[in-house]
Amino acid sequence: MIRMNDVTMVYDNGTRAVNKANLRIDEGEFVFLVGASGSGKTTMIKLLTAEVRPTEGRVLVNNYNIGEMKKRQIPYLRRTLGVVFQDFRLINSKTVYENVAFAMRTIGAKGKAIKERVPYVLDLVGLSEKAHEKPLNLSGGEQQRVAIARALVNNPRLIIADEPTGNLDPARSLELMTLFEKINELGTTVLIVTHEKGLVDEFEKRVVVIDKGEVISDQTGGYYQL
Numbered sequence: 001m002i003r004m005n006d007v008t009m010v011y012d013n014g015t016r017a018v019n020k021a022n023l024r025i026d027e028g029e030f031v032f033l034v035g036a037s038g039s040g041k042t043t044m045i046k047l048l049t050a051e052v053r054p055t056e057g058r059v060l061v062n063n064y065n066i067g068e069m070k071k072r073q074i075p076y077l078r079r080t081l082g083v084v085f086q087d088f089r090l091i092n093s094k095t096v097y098e099n100v101a102f103a104m105r106t107i108g109a110k111g112k113a114i115k116e117r118v119p120y121v122l123d124l125v126g127l128s129e130k131a132h133e134k135p136l137n138l139s140g141g142e143q144q145r146v147a148i149a150r151a152l153v154n155n156p157r158l159i160i161a162d163e164p165t166g167n168l169d170p171a172r173s174l175e176l177m178t179l180f181e182k183i184n185e186l187g188t189t190v191l192i193v194t195h196e197k198g199l200v201d202e203f204e205k206r207v208v209v210i211d212k213g214e215v216i217s218d219q220t221g222g223y224y225q226l
């Protein structure tokens with residue numbers, strides 16, 4: 001599913017954001033990726049979605065080789081991924097339903113498939129009642145769940161969330177993690193980037209810690225130190 005072998009990523013200005021990192025995530029896992037600000041978490045995610053390419057080493061995601069793939073292949077890689085951004089990136093002029101349906105339309109899905117699938121994912125994230133609201137009439141936690149519904153709607157093998165609890169209070173954050181747990185139990189591999197240690201400690205999951213672009217610890221459950 002995800003393989004990083006001795007991966008280094010250096011930005012144009014010379015910043016070495018990822019440094020000889022090794023990481024393997026298998027189908028069905030639930031993984032937290034944690035690290036201090038500037039440690040390289042977002043760059044790791046960008047490598048997985050082919051927003052940036054490795055300077056050295058090999059990155060494999062759902063059998064795509066990120067360093068060698070052609071630009072025109074990138075949309076196909078992204079169809080296998082659901083990405084939840086910290087700032088939601090919803091279309092405020094469209095309803096919740098339309099935001100989620102839109103993600104299906106972009107990959108060519110039509111009427112019946114959309115009518116079946118969108119209500120299912122809205123129910124999964126607990127937003128059936130809000131289907132016809134516009135995003136700006138929702139709370140931050142609800143908007144976050146719209147973003148998750150949209151990421152899930154095309155049935156990705158892997159869902160990646162970058163700081164998904166950044167805008168939420170502790171109770172909502174816990175609820176959100178419980179939702180990701182449920183999504184994982186339904187078969188989707190989950191990778192969550194966070195620097196909220198308290199939240200990670202609540203869940204007995206695999207925790208990968210990065211510091212200065214290197215994986216410095218990788219263990220399941222329990223305490224970790226930054």
Ligand SMILES: Nc1ncnc2c1ncn2[C@@H]1O[C@H](COP(=O)(O)OP(=O)(O)OP(=O)(O)O)[C@@H](O)[C@H]1O
Pocket residue numbers: 011012013015016017035036037038039040041042043044195
């Ligand atoms: N586009 C860019 N060009 C140059 N350097 C960058 C770029 N994006 C990030 N960096 C640098 O790369 C390093 C890693 O940044 P990254 O955003 O991956 O960290 P992060 O762990 O996600 O941080 P945060 O928790 O603050 O979001 C930092 O030193 C950052 O300044």
